[in-house]
Amino acid sequence: MSELTEATDIKKKILATGIRVGTQVKTKFMKPFITKASPEGLYMLDLDITLERIKTAAKFINRLGTDNLIVCSARQYAETPVEKFCEMLDSKKLLRRFMPGTLTNPSLPYYIEPKVVLISDPQVDEQAIIEATNAGIPIIGIANTDNITSNLDVIIPANNRGRKALATVYWLLVRQILIERGELKEEDSMKYEIDDFETKITEEEIE
Template sequence: MILYVAWRRFKIVMSEQEETVDIKKKVISTGIRVGTQVKTKFMKPFITKASPEGLYMLDIDMTLAKINTSAKFINRLGAENIIVCSSRRYAEIPIEKFCEMTGAKKLLGRFMPGTLTNPSLPYYIEPKLVVISDPEVDEQALIEATNAGIPVIGIANTDNITSKLDIIIPANNRGRKALATIYWLLVRQILIEKGELKENESMKYEIDDFEAKITEEEIE
């Protein structure tokens, strides 16, 4: 009996390791770990090396670990109690898919001053958590959340300042495919944590479905 229990535990651990490897293979080519030519002291712990082109590379294992932590935190508070915001255009489709699948609320485009701090405004809201795609681009949301005592999860690149973030997801937060991958991974882990998706089960949408499309103007 003892040997059987030990064998079952071994199989479970091996299965989890295989799943992690498969996910890493799936996302490694999306640019999720490719940073910039600048690194801040805040992001230094998440950087593994510099590429021949001089771009700092982020640790994919730490990225996946932070996504797992974020998913647990989101589920604890309830996705319906969080807002996901970004002024970055390439983050709009990923966020829309994320909110569709989790029940979270989205705030896209310019973040209106007072949204989290001025109760007299008609658009004032009181979320339990704020998720942002870039601490620099979404600075207004980050400042207001901090002032209101609302925790913030933020996707941060190698050149970001992250002192006001409660949970840092180290990743490329500028690339279309990379942003799609981060939000896809986060949805997937949220559903797994809730027991609504198995580790080896496919989701309704794939990474490509989370990706913002290039317009004709951008092609030209």
């Protein structure tokens, strides 16, 4: 299968996941990544740019090493995607509340010194961004149309609220990192599918 058909196949596969569906708000930071608004008034993100940025992020992470990466997310729907991502790439995860001083206070028992930080939402993961910025650690962030991204070094424009969308972003990123490393060919299937990366909702949560 050629790279072109593979890229088309990937696009088809992920279009239905809502990865490019934004919110009804757009910030000046996210304007370059928006193509149009849907009939419901939701701003839509440019999928080609998202895929390009995933490639950029994968190169960046590989250069510094996945073992030097810490993935932070206080968003519930990001938990399974982050866990799968870290399991496959041997990265560290910090889920739920980000403890103050984690990146800036060496006297704390949970202090860590990563070389790169990946966050799921600039708004929810603000504490992680503040500390990484103060510590001079580069930040890769998944950002929606309404996010402020002034402190992100690499922006991955994508829907960072939806369960399937978040699963898709992390799945694509793992896939690209493995391709960059030469551990996976463009046409190969991964061990896990997007569904495996998705946070499942229990019956109680629905009610």
